[in-house]
Amino acid sequence: MDTIADFYPVLVFAIVAVIFTIAPVVISYLIAPRTKGKKTYVTYECGIEPFGGAWIRYSILYYIYALIFIAFDVDVLYLFPVATAYTKKGNTYEFYTLLVFILLLGLALVYAWGKGVFNWKRKDQ
């Protein structure tokens, strides 16, 4: 089987998913009532007038986790072809390669841990 024959169902399903989500919204648009109150289209903020917009800068404390994640995610993806080629019994060379790869990844985790990435300090301290 070639690649296109394998993947066209994926494409068909993706297109149908788009149609399947747009259709009910269109039906709803056609039959639902429309009101025009003074505050109908105001952003929700627990019943008070919205205080400024939401598109502001704010501190995302977990950005270092995000940096480690990128390294980890890519490296774990490398393991998928390894997993399919991994043979059972004999040939211990494969096992040592896997071991070295995972130990290096683990070292990155130990380094981040030692650096105190996983400790959350209170702001007021």
Add this chain to the structure above:
Amino acid sequence: MTDVLKIAVEAIGQDTLRVILGLIGVLILVVINALMLTWAERKVAGHMQRRIAAKEVGPFGLIQPIADSLKLLGKELITPMKVDRVLYFLAPVICFIPVLVSFVVIPFGEGLQVRDINVGILVILAFSSLSVLSIFIAGWGSNNKYSLIGAARSVAQNIAYEVPLLLSLLIVVIMVGSLSLKDIVEAQKGMWFILYQPIAFLIYFIAGVAETNRTPFDLPEAESELVAGFHTEYSGMRFAIFFLAEYTNIMIISAVATTFFLGGYLGPYLPGIVWFLIKTYFLVFVILWFRWTFPRVRFDQLLNFSWKILIPVSFINLIVTGGILKL
């Protein structure tokens, strides 16, 4: 009936017919699954709190979800003034693509699979990464503070729990040596993988619950602190689509767990699809059960639990499995 099938096969070819029939079946399954799960969620919640839950509409309240969805269809579509219109309309559309595509490769029974792609699990994993994108688009596009905080939390959760999820599935792949879901089920003929790999199953299930934003990892939509999280500004049918995607996601997580660890459609006496649905919906019930058992975790606990416990344990598990395979 068989004559009709034969004529159809001759007219458009077996593969195309399989895709069309699969698509119809999957769409019906998705809708019924979402309707039943909204009902089941309320019933499970009710009985765990010694209430009766929905009972007025139809026997045991079974017609209630249909009444609810018709009501949502007739609700006004409100698009707040300040939203980013393109992103706001796009988010529900994107959130449904990964959900539907995952069904292409899931084997419901022997031969009951739309197409057995040889990198099956990679298709599911690659597309499921899109769902966090849709949540972030929804949160950012809404221009609402609650939505934005919910979306930022959702991204954090995704980056914490995707690695253990990948690693726990990888352990099964390394045992089977194939990424095709059908091969993985067939490899469990003798023994289910949950008996070889109970830790991997546990890690996968925890990470899966986190990926679907269910309690105890429901920080992106924590109703008691963020109103409704990333879908605060969505109402009517758009809200319904988010819910459809969420409930289908719960089913997919359970279906993949069934395929990888619980022997998929294998089982004695009953036909394969019945076994598959029994196992899948048992896991779905466990996820619904979680919601009334565990309190919500705190944000730093959420991140550190994954990085300090799940990922190191997964690594050790992978090395041990690799070593045992070579013995």
